[in-house]
Amino acid sequence: MAEYKKPTTEQEYLDNFAQKKPLMNPTEAYYESSRCLFCYDAPCMNACPTGIDIPLFIKQINTGNVKGAAKTIFDSNWIGNACGKVCPTGVLCEGACVYNGQDVPPLQIGRLQNFATEQVIREKTPLYAPGPDNGRQVAIVGAGPAGIAAACELRVMGYTVDxxxxxxxxxxxTVYGVAPYKITNEEVLDEMEYLQNQMGYDIHYQSPITTKEQIADLEKRYDAIFLGVGLGPTATLGIEGENLEGVVGAVEFIEELRMQKHKVEVPKNVVVIGGGNTAMDAASESARMGAENVYLVYRRSKDRMGAYGFEYELAVKSGVKGVFSAQPKALLGEGKVNGVSFYRTKDVNGKLEYGDETFTIDCDMVIKATGQAKMGSFLQMIDGLELDNRKRIKVNLESYQTTNPKYFAGGDAVNGGAEVVNGAYEGKQAAKGIHAWLNAL
Ligand SMILES: Cc1cc2nc3c(=O)[nH]c(=O)nc-3n(C[C@H](O)[C@H](O)[C@H](O)COP(=O)(O)OP(=O)(O)OC[C@H]3O[C@@H](n4cnc5c(N)ncnc54)[C@H](O)[C@@H]3O)c2cc1C
Ligand code: SF4
Incomplete structure (x- = not known):
């Protein structure tokens, strides 16, 4: 079990958050790419949500055509560099590699992908240019993976994009939420700059769209609107003590950590409540910030957690202790949190039951990681925009057009919360949907 010293400098922070997938050098990339069997109907490619031609880009790396490899990747996935680092490759492309059936480690597809894309980003090699101006304008709300992918695709087709x-x-x-040991802020932002410099879309920062007037204005000024707004803040637990000092949401905690790095104060004893990937990240990150005791508490058994097994293993290796079958009853303390009381739970035929038996874990900080709220109130301001019963935007799954024809949508706001690669795919598809719709009018 790892024990991390509290980082007091940026270097110590970077050491504690050492990259899980470090960049390959050319020799490593050459040897690793030599292992590829260039399978027909490659299962790795079929497992990629964006359908990157993986055997092709691996072959291009192997023959020294790194620029061509990067183009193959970006042709399918505009967020190709970040995805190489942050995708759960073990359950996607690498999980599908034929070597898994032969007791041989799968190709390190994510790292090979980064080998190619990092080089063109670092060298600022242009691979794309905007298409001839077609006279039409599209507004995008949200500069996340979905919004950026839609913007790039629309620019190639000649749209003006704001x-x-x-x-x-x-x-x-990608920069505000993903765990810092998967990708650094610089790596994320360098890719963003690389794309914007080539594609020439405008981003208006600190410009939230929050009122009906703003929405009406966008509708007047633009031919189509893409919604890539993602999800909202951490959902509340709805129990006593949530307003105590030291009780924070996981998404907000991680955002502060990514922006403030070693300057964030994480106390000695931390309780993280939840069983999804965000809970695993928040727990691992607390341990890497020097917390001595990090308890990850989930209401059901370990095997019922929503998180990937490898994310839980990583948290345990960072020093996190799992506590299962425990439902939070109340957050304790006066002014400041000093513990959490839990009910012991039982899973009876899939239904969670608990009686009077309780126990308490003392702590100085509680991180709630029980999901993100949806953007319901914002979305309800848009006329004719239907949401499903889980407050996700309803779309046509080919065109990503919503029930208000002028609006298209993709990413977490549509899929309810998935991965960067899904946002990248849906943004690109929606751009094609916008193009098809405007050209049919
Ligand atoms: C803690 C955490 C860790 C994660 N780790 C991983 C990981 O390791 N790998 C992985 O692949 N995925 C991970 N994900 C999921 C991934 O980050 C998301 O699936 C992806 O970012 C969704 O992209 P998006 O564009 O739909 O939304 P977002 O990335 O949420 O972007 C939405 C953007 O819209 C902006 N916005 C929202 N409302 C408005 C408005 N009204 N006006 C203007 N702007 C607005 C927001 O500020 C934001 O920039 C993680 C998620 C979380 C929460
Ligand atoms: S499945 Fe593995 S060996 Fe086959 S093409 Fe993909 S990466 Fe190469």
């Missing part, structure tokens, strides 16, 4: 973004930086949760 992105309205609430925050100060592009890429959404």
């Amino acid at each position: 992105i309205y973004e609430a925050k100060e930086k592009p890429s959404g949760l």
